[in-house]
Amino acid sequence: MTILKQKPKQKIKVLHVVGQMGNRGGLESWIMQMLRHIDRDRFQIDLMVHVTDDFPFFDAELDSLGVKIVRCLYPQKPWLFATNFKRALQEHGSYDIIHSHLHQFSGYLLRLAHQQKIRHRIVQTHSDTSPLDRQAPWYRQIYFGLMRYWLNRYTTLGIGVSRKALNALLGNENWQSDPRWQVLYCGIDLELFRQPIERLSVRSEFGIPIDAFVIGHVGRFVPLKNHELMLKILVKVLEKEPNTYLLFVGDGLIREAIATKAIEMGIASNVIFAGSQDQVPRIMQGAMDVLMLPSSFEGLPLVGLEAQAAGLPVILSDVVTEEVDEIKTLIQRINLSEPIAIWVDAILNSRQIKQQHTQSDCLTVLEKSPFNITQNVKSLQDLYLKLMAIPK
Numbered sequence: 190m191t192i193l194k195q196k197p198k199q200k201i202k203v204l205h206v207v208g209q210m211g212n213r214g215g216l217e218s219w220i221m222q223m224l225r226h227i228d229r230d231r232f233q234i235d236l237m238v239h240v241t242d243d244f245p246f247f248d249a250e251l252d253s254l255g256v257k258i259v260r261c262l263y264p265q266k267p268w269l270f271a272t273n274f275k276r277a278l279q280e281h282g283s284y285d286i287i288h289s290h291l292h293q294f295s296g297y298l299l300r301l302a303h304q305q306k307i308r309h310r311i312v313q314t315h316s317d318t319s320p321l322d323r324q325a326p327w328y329r330q331i332y333f334g335l336m337r338y339w340l341n342r343y344t345t346l347g348i349g350v351s352r353k354a355l356n357a358l359l360g361n362e363n364w365q366s367d368p369r370w371q372v373l374y375c376g377i378d379l380e381l382f383r384q385p386i387e388r389l390s391v392r393s394e395f396g397i398p399i400d401a402f403v404i405g406h407v408g409r410f411v412p413l414k415n416h417e418l419m420l421k422i423l424v425k426v427l428e429k430e431p432n433t434y435l436l437f438v439g440d441g442l443i444r445e446a447i448a449t450k451a452i453e454m455g456i457a458s459n460v461i462f463a464g465s466q467d468q469v470p471r472i473m474q475g476a477m478d479v480l481m482l483p484s485s486f487e488g489l490p491l492v493g494l495e496a497q498a499a500g501l502p503v504i505l506s507d508v509v510t511e512e513v514d515e516i517k518t519l520i521q522r523i524n525l526s527e528p529i530a531i532w533v534d535a536i537l538n539s540r541q542i543k544q545q546h547t548q549s550d551c552l553t554v555l556e557k558s559p560f561n562i563t564q565n566v567k568s569l570q571d572l573y574l575k576l577m578a579i580p581k
Contacts (some may be wrong), residue, residue, distance in 0.1 A: 198231070201577055204259065204284040206237040206291055206298060210244040210251075212440075213465050214409055215491045216290060216315050219375045221247060224254050226378075226566040232573065235284075237277065239264050246467065257281060264294060274301045285309060286573060292316065292358060296336030299343040309576040311346045315375075316488035317353035317510060322360075333360065346576060348373045350489035351510040373572070374512060376565025377491055379552055381470040382498040391475025395436065395461050402433045404536060405477030405501070407469055407492040408484075410441025415483040415506075415525075420451055420460070422481070425533045427459060436476055440465045473499035474548070479539040483525065483532070484509055494560050500548035502539035504532065516554055519546060 210217050224234055235257040244251070251258065261277045263269045278284070286309040287302045289295040295312040302310050322333060337360055340347070347370040349355030355364050355372065364370035389399050397403060404423065408414045416437070423435045437447075437460070444462065451460040466472060473480070473496060480496035482505040493513040496503050497520075505513075507522040514520045519542065521535045555561060559568070 200231060200233040201286065201573060202233045202235070202282070202284045203286045203288055203573065204235050204237055206287065206289040206295075208264075208291060209238050209240045209242065210236065210247050211240070211242055212409065213246055213467065215375075215488075217247070219491060220290075221250070222376065222378050222562050223566055223569065224251070224256060226562055228570060229255065232570070235259055235281070237261050246465070264291075267297060270297075271301055274298075275305060278305050278307075283307065286311060286576060288313060290315060292318065293333060293336040293340075296339035296343070300339045303343045308581070309345050309579075310343055311348065311572075311576075312340060312344050312358070313348040313350070313373075314354045314358040314488065315350050317351065317357045317486045317508075319353070319357040320486045320508070322357060344369060346572065347371070348572075350375050351512045353510050354488040372512075373568060374559045374565065375489055375491055376560050376562035377494050377498060377555075378562045379498055379555055382474065382495075382548070382552060384471065386471060386474045388475045391471060395463060395476060397434055397436070397461065397476055398432065400432065402430055402540070403436050403476055403478050404433065405436045405438065405473065405480050405496075406482065407438040407473075407480070407495075408482075408490075409439050410437075410444040410447060412443065413485045415485060416443065416447045417450060418483050418525075418529075419481055420447070420454055420456065422483075422529055422532045422536065423456055423459065424454060425529055426536055427456065429533070429537060434459050434461060436461045436463060436472075438463045438466050438469060438472060469495060470499060473501060477501055478543060479504060479536055481532075481536065482506070482509060483523075485525070487513075489513060494555070497551055498548075498555050500543065500546050500551045502542045504535045504539065515558055515560060516546070516551055518542070519551070 207220060227234060237259040239262055259277050259281050261273045284307055287307045288311040289298045290313050291298055292314055299310040349372050352372060355370060356362055392399055406419060426433050448462060451457045479502045482490060482493055484506055487509045489510055490513055493503050497516045502519050504521050507524050523531055523535060
């Protein structure tokens with residue numbers, strides 16, 4: 190009797206377009222978590238980037254996960270970019286799905302993908318840029334209008350990490366009546382918060398006394414994160430609690446300027462610049478007592494969710510998307526126009542809030558939420574499969 194071998198199912202090829210992977214920012218971190226958890230027997234995920242640089246934080250792991258890096262240069266030169274895009278697809282083969290994370294520029298990218306007969310075209314927006322967009326000059330407004338026209342014309346599925354992020358991408362709330370658009374939260378890996386932590390060991394790595402009160406911040410050094418405001422808050426906290434430290438985790442263009450400002454303000458010995466770190470959950474659990482996030486705008490700050498997974502109170506500006514408030518008793522929102530004294534009181538009061546929560550209880554809440562990376566990736570896979578099931 191002849192036994193017929195079942196032909197293996199062909200993998201669904203998905204090209205994620207991310208610009209670059211040189212940082213440990215929120216988008217890059219989520220991309221890596223998604224790649225670690227997606228079903229690689231069913232999906233082949235590759236990354237398109239716009240730079241020639243290597244990615245020292247992720248290169249080895251990307252290779253081990255079987256992810257190809259597709260380089261497509263010069264997005265600032267649209268006609269040249271279009272040629273490079275066509276050439277990249279010819280070199281690497283076509284894809285079943287293209288999944289763009291380029292915010293407004295996704296409109297042009299999805300137009301090119303349509304021209305190259307990529308049938309399923311996804312845009313995912315990660316940031317609420319509306320405060321900046323409203324202040325943009327007239328020529329940028331024309332650009333926004335053109336990109337939104339192309340997004341509405343060429344998108345087959347649109348995803349936002351929050352409602353505000355979608356509003357910013359499309360310029361209004363009309364997407365809520367269009368079935369192509371939906372909110373899909375990004376998730377975090379909760380298993381990273383279940384590892385045993387030696388608090389003394391973690392703090393000693395950064396020169397932090399075991400009995401110190403530590404205000405933490407995780408994020409790029411860019412103006413929208415309001416690092417200078419955090420320094421001003423620290424000055425006033427130190428007047429009431431001298432054994433306080435401000436721990437910055439991250440890197441960026443204005444890091445040196447903020448370090449210089451800390452020296453000028455006479456608080457440099459209480460400010461720690463930890464740089465970019467690959468063990469944020471460990472640092473949150475071992476070194477921090479509260480997370481401060483006074484951003485001018487955000488999409489869905491994953492560090493806010495990670496802080497809740499670590500059992501930390503979170504003090505944030507009230508412009509940050511409310512979807513991040515998963516454990517509401519850990520969250521305090523403050524308007525950026527409020528006096529610094531309000532921030533100081535909230536930070537000092539967070540010590541009592543932290544004592545009222547166990548980390549295991551916080552993890553239980555997040556385990557059942559859409560912010561669990563396992564559930565998040567399952568939802569993403571379901572969206573891909575639903576698209577592929579649409580008859581041609």
